[in-house]
Amino acid sequence: MKTRAAVAFAAKTPLEIVEVDLEGPREGEVLVEIMATGICHTDAYTLDGLDSEGLFPTILGHEGAGIVREVGPGVTSVAVGEHVIPLYTPECRKCKSCLSGKTNLCTAIRATQGKGVMPDGTSRFSYKGQMLHHYMGCSTFSNFTVLPEIAVAKLRPDAPFDTSCYIGCGVTTGVGAAIWTAGIGVGDTVVVFGLGGIGLNVLQGARMAGAGRIVGVDINPGREAMARQFGMTDFVMSKGMDNVVPHIIELTGGGADYSFDCTGNTDVMRAALECCHRGWGKSVVIGVAESGKEISTRPFQLVTGRVWTGSAFGGARGRTDVPKIVDWYMDGKVVIDPLITHRFPLERINEAFDLMHRGESIRSVVVF
Ligand code: NAD
Ligand code: AHE
Ligand code: ZN
Numbered sequence: 354m355k356t357r358a359a360v361a362f363a364a365k366t367p368l369e370i371v372e373v374d375l376e377g378p379r380e381g382e383v384l385v386e387i388m389a390t391g392i393c394h395t396d397a398y399t400l401d402g403l404d405s406e407g408l409f410p411t412i413l414g415h416e417g418a419g420i421v422r423e424v425g426p427g428v429t430s431v432a433v434g435e436h437v438i439p440l441y442t443p444e445c446r447k448c449k450s451c452l453s454g455k456t457n458l459c460t461a462i463r464a465t466q467g468k469g470v471m472p473d474g475t476s477r478f479s480y481k482g483q484m485l486h487h488y489m490g491c492s493t494f495s496n497f498t499v500l501p502e503i504a505v506a507k508l509r510p511d512a513p514f515d516t517s518c519y520i521g522c523g524v525t526t527g528v529g530a531a532i533w534t535a536g537i538g539v540g541d542t543v544v545v546f547g548l549g550g551i552g553l554n555v556l557q558g559a560r561m562a563g564a565g566r567i568v569g570v571d572i573n574p575g576r577e578a579m580a581r582q583f584g585m586t587d588f589v590m591s592k593g594m595d596n597v598v599p600h601i602i603e604l605t606g607g608g609a610d611y612s613f614d615c616t617g618n619t620d621v622m623r624a625a626l627e628c629c630h631r632g633w634g635k636s637v638v639i640g641v642a643e644s645g646k647e648i649s650t651r652p653f654q655l656v657t658g659r660v661w662t663g664s665a666f667g668g669a670r671g672r673t674d675v676p677k678i679v680d681w682y683m684d685g686k687v688v689i690d691p692l693i694t695h696r697f698p699l700e701r702i703n704e705a706f707d708l709m710h711r712g713e714s715i716r717s718v719v720v721f
Pocket of ligand 2: 393395396404405406407442458463522641665666
């Protein structure tokens with residue numbers, strides 16, 4: 354079939370909206386009509402050529418919601434007409450990682466995902482006879498896409514597509530990192546670096562968990578108002594500050610119980626660790642750093658009890674936990690609507706990247 358898609362033909366060039374060829378689903382795969390997709394900073398990072406796994410040409414996008422239109426042979430867990438959220442972190446429930454109960458990082462198809470192909474090693478997308486890569490196993494910047502059945506979570510039919518798509522990455526990543534990865538408790542002091550599409554969801558996860566003090570740090574003063582709506586009690590505008598760490602340690606009476614990096618900047622990751630409380634503070638890296646970057650700190654920071662960890666997709670097991678977050682959204686426990694600051698048709702998707710780079714949007718959503 355033919356489908357409209359925004360294609361990244363090369364790094365650092367605007368996406369081009371063209372009609373691409375899409376092969377139907379093979380064994381264990383489903384064809385999904387994407388109804389809406391969010392644009393996450395990770396899409397921009399790959400498009401900007403900063404991703405060590407970045408492959409071109411490709412169809413980016415990993416934060417979608419849509420409807421199953423066809424199922425391939427052997428598919429049993431999902432049916433035509435069901436609403437779904439594509440999962441870049443699938444859940445096969447059979448691999449060593451899924452069975453361990455210790456991680457959400459299913460390994461069933463990770464190797465082929467990273468190579469931009471389906472689990473059988475081939476791509477379903479092409480343009481003028483040239484193969485196009487899949488992206489993070491999702492490619493939601495296409496009106497139709499093909500996904501393995503283990504990489505879709507059910508979306509209840511009364512949930513709107515143009516807001517629920519955000520649960521496909523940002524909402525789950527932020528809320529999940531707060532409640533599942535960190536395990537924030539009642540009264541805890543939390544510090545969140547980077548108050549964009551992910552950080553604001555960490556704030557609301559911290560609020561849900563009953564945190565006491567919730568400090569937000571950003572270089573963009575325009576983030577303060579929205580962050581306060583999402584639970585931030587104290588704002589630190591870090592632009593121009595020589596070293597934010599002593600200031601936060603003083604503000605929090607000795608350091609954070611939990612801190613989060615939601616910037617992808619390795620200097621910020623270090624500051625986030627070092628503003629944790631001596632003896633127990635835990636820092637969670639969420640931001641994705643550009644290829645070649647490394648983190649460092651004095652080992653003394655760890656010797657004295659601070660813990661450095663990380664979180665992918667908020668520690669959420671895709672098929673099990675995503676429907677729970679959708680319920681929380683539909684019950685009003687998780688707030689999404691004000692975070693969707695812009696909506697565009699696919700033809701204007703490049704404007705969404707411009708707004709993100711200028712710090713003027715939280716989440717832009719493409720509605721097909
Ligand atoms: P975003 O652009 O919406 O937000 C980033 C925020 O960080 C902005 O408000 C920006 O002003 C702020 N910032 C930038 N530099 C800063 C600095 N030096 N100090 C303080 N604040 C600073 O991006 P997003 O969509 O929220 O994504 C944030 C990061 O999370 C990205 O690196 C993205 O790739 C990553 N991410 C990771 C996962 C995961 O599963 N681990 C999932 C989604 C996104
Ligand atoms: N390709 C990058 C790694 C990118 C990365 O860490 N991705 C996150 C999700 S970001 C969503 O916006 C993730 O889930 N990581 C776990 C995984 O298996 O990719 C690189 O550095 O090569
Ligand atoms: Zn993302």
